[in-house]
Amino acid sequence: MRISVLGAGWLGLPFAQLLIEKGHQVQVSKRSEEGVKQLQAQGLNAIQFDADNLLKDEHINLDNAQLSDFFNCDLLLITIPPGFRQGRGQQYPELIRAIVKQAKIDGTRNIIFTSSTAVYPDVDAQLTEDDATNWNEKAELLLAAENAIQQSDSNWLICRLAGLFGPQRNPARFVKHMRAINKNAIANMVHLNEVCSALLFLIEKQVSHQIVNISSKHVVSKLDFYTAALTHCDESINLPEIIDGTQTKTINVNKLKAMGYHFLYDSAIDAL
Structure with a gap:
């Protein structure tokens, strides 16, 4: 299969390398x-x-022939982050619409878009793919971008990724920025390897016109997850204050399970 990866960053690059290993162009x-x-x-x-x-x-630094060749593919994988921390989130839906437009012009056949489980409200519940809402500005922008994908003429697939960790993204270092940890909160985290494996599975299964959550198989608490993460860290980092709050959202991955996907790790702790 001829696959173009738009955004060869922390996720896009290792996934591209996996695709090459599997014989894709x-x-x-x-x-x-x-x-x-x-x-x-x-x-x-x-x-x-x-x-x-x-x-x-x-189009700066890219002539039309090169642009057409990139987008004239069997599958376009869009892994461009919205850039909320850089203050670029407002233009994200417009950017995705522009990518979809270019894909249509050049004949892209299939599109996979990596979105985020940030579209789910922070409530004490098991949240499925049907539970996304415009509960805050970030969710509203992400869902607008997803809508642009769904309006494309290509076969589309939206993968909502939980919190990512893996090489160069050690979750123990997240602890530095925490004021407290709710011992009842759920750690909706997923390792980079799990995401790559799940994406490859969905491609090989030719899943389309679907929204699929990608998170860990079994849930663990934030307290257990970050405590375990600290044991794998080469820095001396202490846990912040531990509080007794309410349980927060749990990302439901039953849809992915029902498709027959076999998880690499039993939980996020096993992936550390």
């Missing part, structure tokens, strides 16, 4: 020239492309 994109050179040095077919340029009148 893969192209990847990177915003910076230096990033492209690094990817090419690793043997990847990489192009320099800043998707933000689709919102402009001209």
Whole structure:
């Protein structure tokens, strides 16, 4: 299969490498020239492309032939984060609409979009794919981006990812920024390897016109998860104050299970 990965970052790059191992023809994109050179040095077919340029009148650093070749694929995987921390979240739905438009022009056949379980409200409940709401601004923007994907003429698949951790993203370091840990709160976390494995499964199963949660198989508390994470950390980090609050949302992955996916890890703790 001819697959283009838009955004060869922390998730996109290892997944592209997995696809290549499985025999797929893969192209990847990177915003910076230096990033492209690094990817090419690793043997990847990489192009320099800043998707933000689709919102402009001209495509900087990418001629039309190269653009068409990238988007004229069997599958386009969109792994571009919304950039909320960088203050770029407001333009995210418009950016995804522009990508979908370009995909339609150049004949993309299938689109997979990595979204987030941040679309689910923070309530004490098991939340399925049907429970997303515009409960805050972040969720509203993410759902608007998802809607753009659903309006595409391609076969689409939306994967809502739980909190990501793995190489260069040690969850123990998250503890530094916590004022307290609710001992009853659920750690809706998923390892990078699990996400890559699940995405590959969904591609091979040719799942389309679906929204699928990707999180860990069994839930664990935040207290247990971060306590375990600290034992795998090479820094001396202490747990913050532990409070006795209410249980928070749990991301339900029964849909993924029902499709026949076999999880790599029994829980997020096992993936540490």
